[in-house]
Amino acid sequence: GENVEQHPSTLSVQEGDSAVIKCTYSDSASNYFPWYKQELGKRPQLIIDIRSNVGEKKDQRIAVTLNKTAKHFSLHITETQPEDSAVYFCAASISGNKLVFGAGTILRVKS
Amino acid sequence: KAGVTQTPRYLIKTRGQQVTLSCSPISGHRSVSWYQQTPGQGLQFLFEYFSETQRNKGNFPGRFSGRQFSNSRSEMNVSTLELGDSALYLCASSLLAAMNTGELFFGEGSRLTVL
Numbered sequence: 001g002e003n004v005e006q007h008p009s010t011l012s013v014q015e016g017d018s019a020v021i022k023c024t025y026s027d028s029a030s031n032y033f034p035w036y037k038q039e040l041g042k043r044p045q046l047i048i049d050i051r052s053n054v055g056e057k058k059d060q061r062i063a064v065t066l067n068k069t070a071k072h073f074s075l076h077i078t079e080t081q082p083e084d085s086a087v088y089f090c091a092a093s094i095s096g097n098k099l100v101f102g103a104g105t106i107l108r109v110k111s
Numbered sequence: 112k113a114g115v116t117q118t119p120r121y122l123i124k125t126r127g128q129q130v131t132l133s134c135s136p137i138s139g140h141r142s143v144s145w146y147q148q149t150p151g152q153g154l155q156f157l158f159e160y161f162s163e164t165q166r167n168k169g170n171f172p173g174r175f176s177g178r179q180f181s182n183s184r185s186e187m188n189v190s191t192l193e194l195g196d197s198a199l200y201l202c203a204s205s206l207l208a209a210m211n212t213g214e215l216f217f218g219e220g221s222r223l224t225v226l
Binding site for chain 1: 115144146151152153154155156159166167201209210211212213214215217218219220
């Protein structure tokens, strides 16, 4: 199937806390999993991606983990800051040169 | 290098009208994909073009169509507009021929309001 489920739909955290967003996919052939951040009124931008040959990838305060067996991947943001407030979208590649996006998570970081 | 440019940025139409949106990809990018963004629905895939050919199409009615020109610029058209077509329409370009294996560069979108 062509489905990516993303949870939670909204997430509020205190500045300095960690935030975790989870996605599940259904296509066992999926091998590319990007995460996009969309600030209010701005365009979505890639913040990190992972391919199926690795289980974890880090970039400063952001990390992504992938569990191919369970078909889920997660975005972890540590030491959250107000500028992390945005909508985050996960996505998964599927057969036929397609990319399917999750419904998005609104992250609010309270200072 | 200029980013992805979409025009117009905002437009208001009435039911039954048609609309054409334009997208100019980053120079050298030949893949252009279109998405509809509505609150709570994320980014819904409309279609993808590569070298003037539509390679993929999402689950949208035939009222939604598109094309790509030889300079990689793309247009999408929505005919017989319905209230539910109100959304932000985003296009994205990719350097890679396989658009689902690398970074997508999004435009700022065209916000369509149907009254």
